[in-house]
Amino acid sequence: MADAATDTNTPYAIRTYSPQRLKDALHKMFLIRKFEEGAEDSYTRGLIHGTMHLSIGQEASAVGSCMSLSDEDKITSTHRGHGHCVAKDADLGKMFAEFFGKETGYCKGRGGSMHIADPSRGNLGANGIVGGGLPIAVGAALSAKRLGTGAVTVCFFGDGANNEGAFHESLNMAAVWKLPVVFVCENNRYGMSTSTARSTAVKQIAERAAAYSMPGVTVDGNDFSAVTEAVDAAVARARRGEGPSLVENMTYRWRGHSKSDRNRYRTKEEIAEWMERDPIVAMSKLLVDHKILTEAEVGALEEDAARIIREAIDFAAASPDPKIEEATRDVYTEGAAA
Amino acid sequence: MNAQTRTEMRELSYAEAIREAMDIALASDDRVILMGEDIGVYGGAFQVTGDLVEKYGTDRVMDTPISELGGAGVAVGAALTGLKPIFEFQFSDFAALAMEQIVNQAAKVRYMLGGSVSVPLVMRFPAGSGTGAAAQHSQSIEAWLGHVPGLKVVQPSTPEDVKGMLLAALEDPDPVMIFEHKILYKMKGHVPEGHYTTPIGKAAIRRAGKDLTIVATSLMVHKALAAAETLGPEGIDVEVIDLRTIRPMDRETVLASVRKTGRLICVYEGVKTLGVGAEISAMVAESDAFDFLDAPIVRLGGAECPIPYNPELEKAVVPQVPDILDAARNLAEGRI
Numbered sequence: 230m231a232d233a234a235t236d237t238n239t240p241y242a243i244r245t246y247s248p249q250r251l252k253d254a255l256h257k258m259f260l261i262r263k264f265e266e267g268a269e270d271s272y273t274r275g276l277i278h279g280t281m282h283l284s285i286g287q288e289a290s291a292v293g294s295c296m297s298l299s300d301e302d303k304i305t306s307t308h309r310g311h312g313h314c315v316a317k318d319a320d321l322g323k324m325f326a327e328f329f330g331k332e333t334g335y336c337k338g339r340g341g342s343m344h345i346a347d348p349s350r351g352n353l354g355a356n357g358i359v360g361g362g363l364p365i366a367v368g369a370a371l372s373a374k375r376l377g378t379g380a381v382t383v384c385f386f387g388d389g390a391n392n393e394g395a396f397h398e399s400l401n402m403a404a405v406w407k408l409p410v411v412f413v414c415e416n417n418r419y420g421m422s423t424s425t426a427r428s429t430a431v432k433q434i435a436e437r438a439a440a441y442s443m444p445g446v447t448v449d450g451n452d453f454s455a456v457t458e459a460v461d462a463a464v465a466r467a468r469r470g471e472g473p474s475l476v477e478n479m480t481y482r483w484r485g486h487s488k489s490d491r492n493r494y495r496t497k498e499e500i501a502e503w504m505e506r507d508p509i510v511a512m513s514k515l516l517v518d519h520k521i522l523t524e525a526e527v528g529a530l531e532e533d534a535a536r537i538i539r540e541a542i543d544f545a546a547a548s549p550d551p552k553i554e555e556a557t558r559d560v561y562t563e564g565a566a567a
Numbered sequence: 568m569n570a571q572t573r574t575e576m577r578e579l580s581y582a583e584a585i586r587e588a589m590d591i592a593l594a595s596d597d598r599v600i601l602m603g604e605d606i607g608v609y610g611g612a613f614q615v616t617g618d619l620v621e622k623y624g625t626d627r628v629m630d631t632p633i634s635e636l637g638g639a640g641v642a643v644g645a646a647l648t649g650l651k652p653i654f655e656f657q658f659s660d661f662a663a664l665a666m667e668q669i670v671n672q673a674a675k676v677r678y679m680l681g682g683s684v685s686v687p688l689v690m691r692f693p694a695g696s697g698t699g700a701a702a703q704h705s706q707s708i709e710a711w712l713g714h715v716p717g718l719k720v721v722q723p724s725t726p727e728d729v730k731g732m733l734l735a736a737l738e739d740p741d742p743v744m745i746f747e748h749k750i751l752y753k754m755k756g757h758v759p760e761g762h763y764t765t766p767i768g769k770a771a772i773r774r775a776g777k778d779l780t781i782v783a784t785s786l787m788v789h790k791a792l793a794a795a796e797t798l799g800p801e802g803i804d805v806e807v808i809d810l811r812t813i814r815p816m817d818r819e820t821v822l823a824s825v826r827k828t829g830r831l832i833c834v835y836e837g838v839k840t841l842g843v844g845a846e847i848s849a850m851v852a853e854s855d856a857f858d859f860l861d862a863p864i865v866r867l868g869g870a871e872c873p874i875p876y877n878p879e880l881e882k883a884v885v886p887q888v889p890d891i892l893d894a895a896r897n898l899a900e901g902r903i
Contacts, residue, residue, distance in 0.1 A: 303648065334681070336679060336681035339680075340680060346680045348683055348684050353647060354676070354679070354680060361667065361668075361672055363640070364639070364641050364643070365647065367637070368642060368643055368644020369644045369647065371645045372648035373648070375600065375626065395637060395640060395667070398640075399641075401632060402632060402634060402641060559678050559681060560677070562741050
């Protein structure tokens with residue numbers, strides 16, 4: 230890879246990451262896709278109640294944005310957060326168990342789809358409130374700066390959140406205090422049914438970075454290498470102590486907002502057009518074109534991901550439910566001072 | 568006078584006691600930071616932080632922008648990741664802007680995540696009426712937060728307690744909301760030196776009595792005590808309980824007192840309806856103490872209106888000593 234590493238015509242991800250890490254990245258993208266499909270299927274079969282927000286079509290954004298993070302680095306996520314969990318190395322069995330509401334789940338069945346977190350991997354959790362994770366990410370960055378841990382926080386949020394006050398307050402404080410946080414907007418064009426064109430006064434959300442004196446860049450969020458290049462630069466800047474950045478990944482969710490979505494605000498043609506821009510197909514092609522994987526090896530990665538998800542679902546299905554009498558456990562810390 | 572006696576006699580104002588607690592915490596634990604609007608060189612709107620910024624610097628006594636929602640959220644995030652923030656709202660009313668982070672995040676994160684994290688966050692709320700600041704700077708919103716599992720909500724009424732409860736809050740792994748009545752800030756009282764804690768969730772019997780129980784919160788404790796002093800010579804022996812914590816509430820202390828006296832008045836500044844007194848009353852009504860009641864329970868709370876500006880109106884809409892006297896006499900003399 231020495232030649233590729235110095236050839237600037239070679240895509241950033243190929244230049245920067247080892248073949249193994251790139252294979253792992255594609256594997257994670259397959260895991261996200263299979264996870265979401267497995268969740269949808271489980272819902273249809275009545276194994277999951279409640280709702281869910283699927284991120285099929287957004288896999289490059291989730292995985293690409295976490296490439297340069299370690300377990301010490303933090304992320305905050307959104308209601309559409311399954312992909313972020315997988316990107317941050319969550320255990321698929323515990324994720325599915327949480328979906329199924331089981332005691333073996335990440336949140337012991339108390340959180341469900343919208344609250345999966347894995348603090349041991351730096352994943353501070355999905356969030357059911359649009360914009361809820363933004364100031365929390367800034368707080369995590371404040372801790373990192375104050376405690377000198379060197380950790381960076383990547384804050385995922387959607388286009389809908391950029392019109393919340395929390396977005397503006399958070400970006401302002403992060404800039405004023407020069408905190409190591411990277412705001413990653415996954416712009417999938419709709420906050421539920423309302424398009425950014427109808428909701429947002431700027432054309433690109435990255436433009437809003439200027440108001441807070443931080444770099445803002447818009448990239449093709451379905452292009453793994455483009456996402457990685459933009460977010461890695463922002464993470465490096467944060468690590469150097471130069472403060473926050475905003476990266477806007479343009480992407481698209483193939484499914485509706487949630488299970489209640491009748492898709493009346495977008496056309497079949499638009500959805501089909503974006504499905505043509507499948508980030509997993511693009512990533513597979515990238516790795517095949519650069520002879521990192523063969524077509525057959527891509528197929529094997531996909532099959533392996535499908536197997537892992539099947540096993541995760543089996544684990545979840547076989548897991549015990551929480552005990553009713555323990556419904557009020559973990560509201561407060563047991564044995565606490567008071 | 569020996570040293571110990573001097574210590575026992577030492578008096579501080581309520582605001583000074585809070586500052587001393589924060590000073591002790593900042594000095595002893597690097598993870599403690601103060602956050603809030605104008606708490607640095609300004610010293611806080613009520614001069615509670617005072618000159619702490621000079622001693623600890625702007626990295627630990629942090630002025631936030633006027634961003635209550637964002638600031639509260641930053642404090643939540645910091646608490647989740649290793650710091651122990653003490654977040655000051657300039658007025659408790661402004662917490663309405665931050666309710667999302669307090670109620671949906673701070674209170675619930677631990678539970679939502681299956682107990683894998685805790686949020687060691689302390690928030691301070693200058694509260695209450697009596698300063699002529701009108702409807703948006705005078706509310707008593709503690710019952711709003713008292714309704715939220717995951718939070719602990721305290722209302723210390725003395726300098727000694729506010730110091731001890733703040734230090735207890737810092738040792739608590741869960742979010743603790745401290746409501747500080749603004750009228751109390753200048754009140755002086757005995758405050759022990761050094762580090763000590765006052766337990767969260769324990770009421771204090773401020774005056775023992777046998778005829779009538781008054782359960783009061785915050786500033787109302789002092790009004791209840793004043794009323795009790797007047798009532799004593801009239802032959803009405805009042806027990807005054809300072810509830811101190813509204814979540815979790817000290818059920819046993821209240822019930823034991825009611826069993827003894829058979830009469831109960833709840834006095835609190837928040838709006839009477841659906842307030843702290845409703846919970847106390849229900850707690851008694853649902854228990855065996857109900858059988859000991861010789862008269863209906865009386866609640867004295869805030870009127871059904873925002874806090875008005877006119878000073879006479881402002882006084883009229885929250886319980887005052889004469890209101891407590893009237894209620895106590897009516898109860899004791901069997902008119903209720």
